[in-house]
Amino acid sequence: MSTSNIDDRLARLAPTSSPDPERLAAARSAVFDTTEDERCGSRRGRAHDGAHVVDLHDAPDDVVTPLGAARRRRNRHLGAAAAAAGVVGVVSVGIVLLPGEAGIFPASPESTCEDQLLRHLGPLPEDAEEPVWRTVASESTDTTDTTLLVLDGGGLAGACSEIRGEGGGFTSTATWSLPDVEPAADEILPRGITTGRAPVVWGVADANVTGVVVTHEWDHGTSRSVVEARVTDDGYWSAFFSPEDRIPQDAEPRFTWQLEDGTERSMALDEAWPGVDASTPLAEARREACGMTFPSSSPRLVLEEVRDDAGVTFLADGAGPSVLCLQDAGPPYSVRLASGGTTLEPETSPAEEEAVADYGGAGSRGAALVGRAGDDVARVQVTTTDGLPFDAEVVDGYWVVWGAALGSEEGDDPWQDATLRWYLTDGSPGGERTVFE
Amino acid sequence: MSTSSPGDPAPADGDPAERLAALWDAHAVRVQAYLLRHTDPDTAQDLLSETFLVAWRRLDDVPAEALPWLLVVARNLRYNAARSQARRRLLTTELTRLENAAPSVSGSPESLATERDQLLRGLATLTDREREALLLVAWDGLAPSRAADVAGCTTAAFHVRLHRARRRLAAFVDDDSSALRAVGSSTPATRRSA
Numbered sequence: 001m002s003t004s005n006i007d008d009r010l011a012r013l014a015p016t017s018s019p020d021p022e023r024l025a026a027a028r029s030a031v032f033d034t035t036e037d038e039r040c041g042s043r044r045g046r047a048h049d050g051a052h053v054v055d056l057h058d059a060p061d062d063v064v065t066p067l068g069a070a071r072r073r074r075n076r077h078l079g080a081a082a083a084a085a086g087v088v089g090v091v092s093v094g095i096v097l098l099p100g101e102a103g104i105f106p107a108s109p110e111s112t113c114e115d116q117l118l119r120h121l122g123p124l125p126e127d128a129e130e131p132v133w134r135t136v137a138s139e140s141t142d143t144t145d146t147t148l149l150v151l152d153g154g155g156l157a158g159a160c161s162e163i164r165g166e167g168g169g170f171t172s173t174a175t176w177s178l179p180d181v182e183p184a185a186d187e188i189l190p191r192g193i194t195t196g197r198a199p200v201v202w203g204v205a206d207a208n209v210t211g212v213v214v215t216h217e218w219d220h221g222t223s224r225s226v227v228e229a230r231v232t233d234d235g236y237w238s239a240f241f242s243p244e245d246r247i248p249q250d251a252e253p254r255f256t257w258q259l260e261d262g263t264e265r266s267m268a269l270d271e272a273w274p275g276v277d278a279s280t281p282l283a284e285a286r287r288e289a290c291g292m293t294f295p296s297s298s299p300r301l302v303l304e305e306v307r308d309d310a311g312v313t314f315l316a317d318g319a320g321p322s323v324l325c326l327q328d329a330g331p332p333y334s335v336r337l338a339s340g341g342t343t344l345e346p347e348t349s350p351a352e353e354e355a356v357a358d359y360g361g362a363g364s365r366g367a368a369l370v371g372r373a374g375d376d377v378a379r380v381q382v383t384t385t386d387g388l389p390f391d392a393e394v395v396d397g398y399w400v401v402w403g404a405a406l407g408s409e410e411g412d413d414p415w416q417d418a419t420l421r422w423y424l425t426d427g428s429p430g431g432e433r434t435v436f437e
Numbered sequence: 438m439s440t441s442s443p444g445d446p447a448p449a450d451g452d453p454a455e456r457l458a459a460l461w462d463a464h465a466v467r468v469q470a471y472l473l474r475h476t477d478p479d480t481a482q483d484l485l486s487e488t489f490l491v492a493w494r495r496l497d498d499v500p501a502e503a504l505p506w507l508l509v510v511a512r513n514l515r516y517n518a519a520r521s522q523a524r525r526r527l528l529t530t531e532l533t534r535l536e537n538a539a540p541s542v543s544g545s546p547e548s549l550a551t552e553r554d555q556l557l558r559g560l561a562t563l564t565d566r567e568r569e570a571l572l573l574v575a576w577d578g579l580a581p582s583r584a585a586d587v588a589g590c591t592t593a594a595f596h597v598r599l600h601r602a603r604r605r606l607a608a609f610v611d612d613d614s615s616a617l618r619a620v621g622s623s624t625p626a627t628r629r630s631a
Contacts, residue, residue, distance in 0.1 A: 006603045006606050006607050006610075007571075007574060009556060010556060010560075010571060010575035010576065011575045011576070012552075013539045013553055013556060013557075013576070014539070014576040014577075014578075015470045015576070017466065018465075018466045018469055019466075019470055019473055019537060019538050019539065020478055020481075020482075023469070023478055023479075023481070023482040023485075024465060024469055024482075026482055027465070027469070027482045027485040027486040027489075028461060028465065028486075030486040031457075031461070031486045031493070032458075032461075034486075034490060034493075035454065035490070035493050036454075038493075039454065110589060110590055111594040134565075134566070135566075135589075138589060152564070230516065
């Protein structure tokens with residue numbers, strides 16, 4: 001069948017009369033009753049036939065019309081102190097700032113954003129299919145165009161914000177590699193947060209979630225912004241901000257969401273890292289993002305810790321196997337490095353005043369090294385061949401050292417010829433050796 | 438198809454109520470069909486009312502070629518509603534929505550009913566954007582430049598989307614027809630073996 005007659009065949013199916021005359025009549029009654037009331041200045045109630053009746057007197061009047069640019073926001077409160085505060089113009093890691101280019105942004109921020117993301121991602125493999133992006137949300141204000149796209153099939157998302165004016169304006173682009181993790185029942189998952197002048201906060205939600213509210217607080221709680229996120233039919237939620245929102249860079253969002261049964265839940269971002277003895281839905285999702293398969297049936301969380309923008313999760317069973325996951329400290333908790341190994345047999349465990357290295361790894365965005373320490377070892381330090389010293393976390397007979405700064409695109413191994421030093425509980429040096437002799 | 442109806446009310450000065458009534462008569466069915474493609478019947482009814490109420494309150498903004506303007510308002514209201522209401526995608530599939538928007542005409546010949554079924558199933562397999570591109574042109578009668586406004590993309594992007602949609606729908610119809618023919622030819626053999 002040729003494509004030329006598809007339109008003709010479809011046109012024959014076009015509804016020429018109302019597909020639902022009863023509801024059309026009811027809608028007409030609602031409109032004209034309301035307009036009549038508005039003309040007469042009254043708000044009298046009216047009786048309608050049929051079960052489905054809508055009172056349009058309070059219908060939203062802030063919808064974006066084709067000629068307007070009103071924002072679709074509710075429940076916004078900005079403190080006076082915040083309004084007077086300066087706006088931090090620095091954006092977080094992972095965001096590319098481009099100089100403003102007059103005329104680059106025509107009618108569609110969506111298609112422009114697709115191009116921006118492709119440039120951000122760099123050249124595709126020759127045999128790769130052209131990425132197909134789906135628009136999750138797109139919003140324009142007087143100053144800012146923001147678009148959030150996800151790759152068809154998942155795995156990657158990106159957001160573009162263009163701030164107009166101010167010497168040509170500027171554009172920020174952020175991309176996120178998405179782990180294959182779904183929100184638990186009745187839960188939401190933050191997927192991406194950018195800071196800077198036009199922050200973007202977005203995520204996914206379970207099917208029972210009916211609404212999501214994003215709250216920022218700053219100045220010790222004296223200023224705050226409360227924004228109802230847009231929620232799509234397929235479970236994405238997003239809230240976009242512009243410079244006039246004046247959200248400080250260090251104001252962490254908090255989330256509140258409603259379920260179909262009317263109950264409400266909330267979450268703070270630090271619930272992703274509650275410590276090894278605690279569990280929260282966000283922490284479980286974050287751990288799941290690591291995708292770690294433990295070789296024995298009784299793994300134990302030994303260490304979870306965040307430093308700057310990266311965090312480490314270390315599991316062991318006390319007998320031999322252990323695994324380590326280095327991931328982004330914030331959503332979507334992308335994995336920077338996953339490594340695992342089997343330590344030496346118990347009979348060859350280090351002596352009480354000894355420390356040994358077991359395994360390590362390095363990637364483009366971080367490196368980590370795992371070892372064990374005897375009972376009298378209190379502190380472990382690893383110095384790379386470049387002379388950079390890193391203090392390890394010593395927990396339950398294991399030690400773990402990691403650093404986001406040790407990542408290398410070239411695949412350099414920072415642990416090659418690195419030096420391991422350890423110190424005893426009385427503070428005295430315990431010994432020194434090359435990491436992997 | 439023309440993008441403006443012969444019944445399009447002139448934006449000239451006049452009685453606002455009469456102009457609203459004329460807008461309703463000219464476009465309500467189209468807006469209702471558009472909304473039924475995207476949401477359930479009750480929500481579509483609400484949003485249809487709200488769309489024309491926005492038109493009423495901003496009557497001076499409504500251009501002479503009113504349908505694309507009304508569809509963009511309906512689209513934006515739909516986005517707003519989606520933020521605050523329960524998601525119903527599991528209850529209302531794409532195919533159900535399409536069937537709601539284009540009900541079969543009683544007394545249609547069987548061949549037309551078959552074609553309708555085939556095209557609607559094909560439409561349901563397209564992406565949201567591709568389906569919308571096809572229907573804004575084929576059902577709502579918009580020119581691609583106006584349809585691009587409603588779809589929220591550039592005219593060039595819309596043309597690409599439309600081309601892909603036509604190609605994919607045509608491929609579906611071809612495959613589906615082949616499968617039907619294959620089923621038809623295998624039926625006697627099945628009967629013989631039984």
